Amino acid sequence: MSDFASKAKVLRDGQKPEFPSNANTLEYAQSLDAQDKLRHFRDEFIIPTRASLKKKALDGIIPGAQTNGTITDADTPCIYFVGNSLGAQPKAVRRFLEAQLETWASIGVNGHFSSLSNSPLTSWQDMAADCAAKSAAIVGAADPSEVVIMNTLTVNLHFMLASFYRPTDKRHKIILEWRPFPSDWYAFQSQIEWHGLNPEKSMVEMQPDENLYLSTEKILATIDEHAEDAALLLLPGIQYYTGQLFDIPRITKYAQERGIVVGWDLAHCAGNVELQLHDWNVDFAVWCTYKYLNGGPGSMAGAFVHERHGKVDMSSGKPVFKPRLSGWYGADKSVRFNMDKEFQPTPGAQGFQVSNPSAIDLTSLAAALSVFNKTSMKDLRSKALVLTAYTEHLLDEIVRRQPEGEEPAFKIITPRDPLQRGTQLSLLLRDGLMDTVAAALEAHGVVCDKRKPNVIRVAPVPMYCRFEDVWKFIEIFEAAIRG
Ligand SMILES: Cc1ncc(COP(=O)(O)O)c(C=O)c1O
Structure with missing residues (x-):
């Protein structure tokens, strides 16, 4: 059984999976992505890019569709962890709408x-x-x-x-x-x-x-x-x-x-x-x-x-x-x-x-x-359980790395039991951190939900989010709370 599948099984039983000592490396995150049998679904979605998020006027460019053939940093998809608020756009929507407009016309x-x-x-x-x-x-x-x-x-x-x-x-x-x-x-x-x-x-x-x-x-x-x-x-x-x-x-x-x-x-x-x-x-x-x-x-x-x-x-x-x-x-x-x-x-x-x-x-x-309808809730949930557990593990590692005696920068207020939560993790930030964290996340192309005064909600949804996105998010988030 693959590492991914055995973790999904452990989580389905309501247990916590063990993550290896290299879990906080990009290579490990990518190895989980490689084992993910739902990874192709990401191609069915348009993820806003770092450039498109800054758009102020219509320009006819759909995010991710490069105009000059070269992929620049600006074309990098953002880390879209906000499917608990508004899901990303399925590419099928444009196709279906065009069919509908033609039908009506x-x-x-x-x-x-x-x-x-x-x-x-x-x-x-x-x-x-x-x-x-x-x-x-x-x-x-x-x-x-x-x-x-x-x-x-x-x-x-x-x-x-x-x-x-x-x-x-x-x-x-x-x-x-x-x-x-x-x-x-x-x-x-x-x-x-x-x-x-x-x-x-x-x-x-x-x-x-x-x-x-x-x-x-x-x-x-x-x-x-x-x-x-x-x-x-x-x-x-x-x-x-x-x-x-x-x-x-x-x-x-x-x-x-x-x-x-x-x-x-x-x-x-x-x-x-x-x-x-x-x-x-x-x-x-x-x-x-x-x-x-x-x-x-x-x-x-x-x-x-x-x-x-x-x-x-x-x-x-x-x-x-x-x-x-x-x-x-x-x-x-x-x-x-x-x-x-x-x-x-x-x-x-x-x-x-x-x-x-x-x-x-x-x-x-x-x-x-x-x-x-091309997949099942069982498969999506299995992936979500692993994605969220991986996010939780890396967040806990951040707290473990904090200097001894320092008040933790955040606390996960979502239940630790994987069967008592969905995809989302809610992080209660230490007083005074919200504005700097929110600004840093935005500056680095992370889209997640902020609930004032102190909570950010992070939802790495299984349909289009990757383990690699979680790894990147953690890097940005840790730098943000360190100031
Ligand atoms: C739990 C819950 N209930 C109700 C609503 C309201 O939904 P609507 O504006 O579609 O009526 C929301 C919207 O986010 C919600 O999250």
């Missing part, structure tokens, strides 16, 4: 129901379902009908809450975590108020320990405490700030056994970690597609509705289904264009669709998902 309105034979696209009517089919394995749906691609994440959260958060006098609380993404917080707050309730009485915030870790035990204890009055538990699969991955199946089962509906915000999980939403019996989930899924800025979002909630019973002659906020695109295709007044939803998650979706937006997402 050539056949106009007929594109709703026809597609051109050599196009990578379906008719516009079928594009959302096509993207759902391309997403099903990524989130572990039993069938594409459990997935709908529509709107954006927060909008989908509101639509799902409209169906799944049905507070009563007795059960009205939402269990959430200490630091939900602000948009989720606003959604919970406004939904509670929409029902005429008081957010202060209907929100249960779980606090982490002093290391910002929220243990499963604490979550289960909170569920027990609110077993009689909680209507819903909604957590992020991965906490955006610390990078902690929660035990989705265990928490879901425990809460459901106590009569609580369970939803997940998978913004930081989709395309990052393996998910089995159907088998885990999750009631519903929402995610965005611009981070790990690389669909483009503000690209259309996804929602999962477990098949048991998507049933449409026609036995009485009238459709009976889970209440929702409806629109004509949730109506079954067989009756959608009858333009009558009775809403008969498409069975499954797609019956939660509301409007005619943007075919242009779906095109970009279809292109991004087509790259995912």
